[in-house]
Amino acid sequence: MLQSWRKLYAKSENTQAYSLLSPALILVAVAMLVPMMLMLSFSFFTQVSMMEIDFSFTFQRYIDFFQKNLLVTLLIKSVKISFLVTLITLITAYPVCYYIAFYVKKNKMLWLVLLTLPFWTSYLLRVFSWKIILGTKGVINSSLINAGLLSEPLTFLMYSETAVVITLTHAWAAFALLPLYVSLEKIDFSLIEAGRDLGLSRFEVFWKITFPLSLPGVIGAILIIFIPTVGDYVTPALLGGTDGRMLSNMIQAYFGKANNIPLGAASATIMLTTVAIITIIVSNVTKRLTQRLS
Amino acid sequence: MNEKNNSLLIYTLIYFAFLYVPVLFLPLFSFNDADYMSFPLAGFTTEHYEEMWSKRNLHKALWASIKVGVVASVVSTVIALFAAKAFARYKFRGQKVSYGAIMMPFLIPEIILAVALLIIWINLGFKLGLVPVTIGHILFCTPFAMLILIARIEGFDFSLEEASRDLGESAWGTFYRVSFPLYLPGIVAALLLSFIISFDEFILAFFLTGSDATLPMYMWGQMRFVQKLPHVLALGAVILVFTTFIVLLAFWLRNLGQGKAKKDIGINL
Structure with missing residues (x-):
């Protein structure tokens, strides 16, 4: 009953x-799901002319993708840029979260609001502001030339991979700060004190206690930065030039000027698959790492 | 811990500068009387701001963004409210999978959402414009709104609802008289933040607007011309001030009436 x-x-x-x-x-x-399924099926079609698509099934677009050096290079470059951005964002944001979690006593909330506030402002404008800073006649170059330290503007600042990495690191900071802070804040401080009482050095306390306990936040940050930045379009389009171009810029071209929707769909599918594979690897590796550490 | 750590404090302040200074160049140069954004500053002018009054396309784009933003934020907040309630109130089979599915649009590269929506929209024979943009924005804003609402509803005492039902109030009456007033700050915060996300969103609009530009699309168009840049700066500065105000308002509302322990950042990533 x-x-x-x-x-x-x-x-x-x-x-x-x-x-x-x-x-x-x-x-x-x-x-989302139905449109993505349709996108997947379009990747098996063929663009015959401007308006005409041949709907017979073929794997040719995927063969095209891997035969075009440019596309493969851009895919690798996108992954590489995202990887760098994720790594730099994590390393630079970690001490900030550590400070707020363990040293700030009053008005923690205010510190956090201030840290995340820029994230809510327009992505386009944040990227654009780096154009003002890094441009050939921008803030850095004009200041250095004025100060007499330079006679010619530094050209590598703008339209380069470096520019893309710097800008993305700035743009995605909040996505590292939030998960890192949340996981650090949860750590029971008596564990750290116990470690110190047992005679561990500061460095040992960090590597053996604090860092392993903050791993969930680290993993969260890695995924939430890495996945979307692989497909970033705005930053490479505004600041990348030819050196900092990413796969998204080509995908956009296939849906616009280059007009090859099936190849664009195949490129998007490949991008999504790559991201999925890397996500699975990262979460498995970190799962094992967490198990070993705890 | 009562110790201080000055080197970490200095580092943190430098990091704050890294976050804020780049964005502050927008308002700074928007008052500068020159076409190029370089030092030394040329002179003070409000001319770039005055220019905004006469730009027809700007007004049209602003209106488009407001329309899309209002519809997208209202629809996504309603959808998110139901979903947040389900996650905060019930334990059910497939909870993790459903959560993952609803959060997906927030996680996967936006360009993929845009491309997929573009393909289906064109093949259904519809015209590109503000309608597909709004659909895309609803999809993109719902996870955000849901995170904010879950944080609000999680601390909620559901026995209040049960008491109301036991006292003979209908399900709708209970929602209207008991739950809704208590959720309200969270709902308004979700509405405001979804509106801001939609208002600033670029990629979906870029693929789906066709000829009806939204405000970010308008700015994108102007950025290509060097002479128009100061005008974009002035517009950008206004948008910065506007969004900052709305976001602070939303943050304040979200924490209203919540215990001190619950005052965390609200987005549990």
């Missing part, structure tokens, strides 16, 4: 939860 009541209750919990979730799930299905 009691069991059947329980079953019924559990059933109604499930039904109630899913009726509340249904609008969100339908939205994801209709506006």
Whole structure:
């Protein structure tokens, strides 16, 4: 009797939860999954002319992708840039979160709001502001020339991979700061004190206690920065020049000027697959790492 | 811990400078009386701001962005409210998978969402414009709104709802009289932040607007011309001030009436 009541209750919990979730799930299905399936099927078609697409099934677009050196290079470059951005963002943001979590006593909330505030302002404008700074007649060059330290502007600052990496590091900072802070804040400080009392050096305390305990935040930050930046379009388009071009810029071209929708769809699919594979590797490696450390 | 760590403090302040200084160059140069954004500053002018009054396309783009932003934020907040309630209130089978599915649009590269929506929209025979942009924005804003609302609803005492039901109030009446007033600060915060995300969103708009430019699209168009740059700076500075104000308002609202322990950043990534 009691069991059947329980079953019924559990059933109604499930039904109630899913009726509340249904609008969100339908939205994801209709506006994301179905369009993505269609994108996948288009990657097996052929663009015949401007307006005409041959709908017979072929793997040719994927062969095209890997035969075009440019596309493969851009894919590798996108992954490389994202990797660098993720790494630099993590290393630079970690001490800041560490400071706020362990040393700031009053108004922690205010510090955090101030750290995340720039993130809410327009992405386009934040990227654009780096154009002002790094440009040939920009802030850095004009200041250095004025100060008499330079006679010619530094050209490597603008339209380069370096410019893209710097700008993305700035643009995605909040995505490292939040998860890192949340995981550091959760650490029980008595564990760190215990470590010190046991005679561990500061360095040992950090590597053996603090860092392993903050790993969930590190992993969160890695995924949440790496995945979207692989597909970034705005930054390489505004600041990348030819050196800092990424795969997204080519995908955009295939849907615009170059007009090859199937190849664009194949490139997008390959990008998504690459990201998925790397995500799986990262989460598996870190899972094992966490297990070993704890 | 009562010790101080000055080297870390200095580092943190430098990091703050790294976050803020680049953005502050926009308002600085928007008052500069020159076409190039370089030092030394040429002179003070408000001419770039005055220019905004006469730009027809700018007004049109602003109006487009407001329309898209209002519809996208209202729809995504409503959808997110239901979903947040489900996650905060119930334990159910497939919880993790459903959560992951709803968060997906927030995680995967935006260009892929844009391309996929573009393909389906064209092949359904529809015209590009503000409608597909709004759909894309609803998809993109829902996870954000949901995170904000879950943080709000999680601390909620559900026995209040049960009491209301026991006292004979209908399900709708309970929601309207008990839950809604308590969720309200979170709902307004979710509305404001979704509006800002939509208002600033570029990639989906870039692929899906066709000829009806939104404000970020308008700025993108102007950025190509050196002579128009100061004008973009002035517009950008206004947008910066506007978004900062709205975001601070949303942060303040979100923490309203919540215990001190709950006052964390609200986005549990």
